[in-house]
Amino acid sequence: MSLWSQMGLQEGTSVLGIEVQGLYDYSMFIIVLVFSFVAYFMVKIVGSKLIGRIYSDNQLLEILWTVLPFGFLLALGLPSIKLLYLMDEIDLPEASIKVVGHQWYWTYEYSDVRGSSYKFDSYMVPDSFMEGGYRLLEVDNRCAVPSLLCMRGLITSDDVIHSWAIPSSSIKVDGVPGRINQVKLCFLRPGVFYGQCSELCGVNHSFMPICVESVSVEIYTNWIIENHNEVLSSMNKGDDSWTWWGLLAAAVKAVGKSIYWLGSMYAMFLYYLFYYSFYVPGKFVVLSSWGFAQWFVASSFAFAKWCVWFMDSPVEAFVYGVGYVVGSVWSVIVFVVTSPVKATFWFISSIYKGVLSFGMFSYSVFEAVAHSLTSFTDDGFHGFVMEQLNWNTKKFLWIIADRYKNG
Numbered sequence: 343m344s345l346w347s348q349m350g351l352q353e354g355t356s357v358l359g360i361e362v363q364g365l366y367d368y369s370m371f372i373i374v375l376v377f378s379f380v381a382y383f384m385v386k387i388v389g390s391k392l393i394g395r396i397y398s399d400n401q402l403l404e405i406l407w408t409v410l411p412f413g414f415l416l417a418l419g420l421p422s423i424k425l426l427y428l429m430d431e432i433d434l435p436e437a438s439i440k441v442v443g444h445q446w447y448w449t450y451e452y453s454d455v456r457g458s459s460y461k462f463d464s465y466m467v468p469d470s471f472m473e474g475g476y477r478l479l480e481v482d483n484r485c486a487v488p489s490l491l492c493m494r495g496l497i498t499s500d501d502v503i504h505s506w507a508i509p510s511s512s513i514k515v516d517g518v519p520g521r522i523n524q525v526k527l528c529f530l531r532p533g534v535f536y537g538q539c540s541e542l543c544g545v546n547h548s549f550m551p552i553c554v555e556s557v558s559v560e561i562y563t564n565w566i567i568e569n570h571n572e573v574l575s576s577m578n579k580g581d582d583s584w585t586w587w588g589l590l591a592a593a594v595k596a597v598g599k600s601i602y603w604l605g606s607m608y609a610m611f612l613y614y615l616f617y618y619s620f621y622v623p624g625k626f627v628v629l630s631s632w633g634f635a636q637w638f639v640a641s642s643f644a645f646a647k648w649c650v651w652f653m654d655s656p657v658e659a660f661v662y663g664v665g666y667v668v669g670s671v672w673s674v675i676v677f678v679v680t681s682p683v684k685a686t687f688w689f690i691s692s693i694y695k696g697v698l699s700f701g702m703f704s705y706s707v708f709e710a711v712a713h714s715l716t717s718f719t720d721d722g723f724h725g726f727v728m729e730q731l732n733w734n735t736k737k738f739l740w741i742i743a744d745r746y747k748n749g
């Protein structure tokens with residue numbers, strides 16, 4: 343959940359949440375770099391009397407300030423579009439949780455798990471009943487979901503439009519009367535996650551919070567079978583005392599921190615510029631041109647050997663060299679003259695192959711760069727999550743099968 347003086351997004355609690363957090367940090371990274379760069383040059387140019395000499399009719403500068411923003415926009419847009427489409431992805435859910443918005447509370451209905459249909463209302467806990475916990479966020483009955491199990495949320499409304507939102511998991515789905523919207527619910531860890539109704543729905547719009555409790559698959563499955571209510575866990579109250587000295591120290595710390603972060607961001611920018619402009623394509627070039635490199639090394643070695651021979655006995659080596667070159671040229675001429683069709687075919691096919699491999703090469707480089715640009719979590723993390731999901735799905739089905747094997 344959000345806390346006082348929080349600058350960034352909330353810590354992601356689903357794969358999508360982490361990806362969106364990554365996109366936010368990445369976007370802020372680019373935006374702060376561009377903003378500080380432009381601000382610096384604005385101040386510099388406004389205070390200078392010699393701008394005409396450097397900046398007027400500077401063709402290179404004009405090309406640069408057209409091409410660079412284009413690249414930045416592309417770098418901002420591509421990952422954003424990718425995540426936008428990933429948000430609509432449901433995958434294969436194990437069960438559904440129906441969420442119905444009312445004026446002004448939520449109803450959760452668990453009716454997809456075999457043999458159990460369970461429904462309860464979730465109201466905000468008013469101040470007069472609060473015993474610790476978070477004001478305006480705590481509810482009497484939390485929506486229980488399993489962690490690391492793929493679930494589907496079906497969101498609708500009974501009266502006006504509401505919106506079911508959990509920022510830390512990048513979930514925000516409108517509950518529209520007469521329609522059912524779906525969303526993937528897959529929390530990465532057990533915990534309590536908060537949200538609020540995000541579509542203005544009347545006077546008590548601010549007082550219908552969303553509180554999701556993510557529990558382990560075993561607990562969830564047994565709970566849904568038994569239809570037991572979860573007990574509100576007591577929470578610690580935050581310390582909210584402050585002094586002027588503390589405020590001053592915090593301000594000094596914040597200024598120091600911003601200077602430090604700005605410096606490290608420029609260093610990081612240069613690192614990534616090098617990484618994506620040279621390292622990624624360079625690595626690909628080295629790997630793909632291995633065959634050519636082998637041929638080149640072998641030829642160089644042969645040539646060096648010939649050079650040594652030439653120093654030893656120049657006449658013999660020279661005659662051999664001339665003979666070799668003439669022989670090679672002669673064999674090409676003989677090949678072209680004796681079988682012109684074959685030679686033409688070979689020539690055209692080599693050009694075709696060359697163009698094709700160049701195209702493939704450019705495409706692979708583009709793909710490699712695009713993939714590393716648009717993914718904020720690594721493949722190892724995805725593999726780990728998939729492994730856990732598979733294992734939890736098995737557990738979920740085992741527990742249900744075990745409970746119902748005797749009818």
Ligand SMILES: [Cu+2]
Nearest residue numbers: 539541543547
């Ligand atoms: Cu609302």
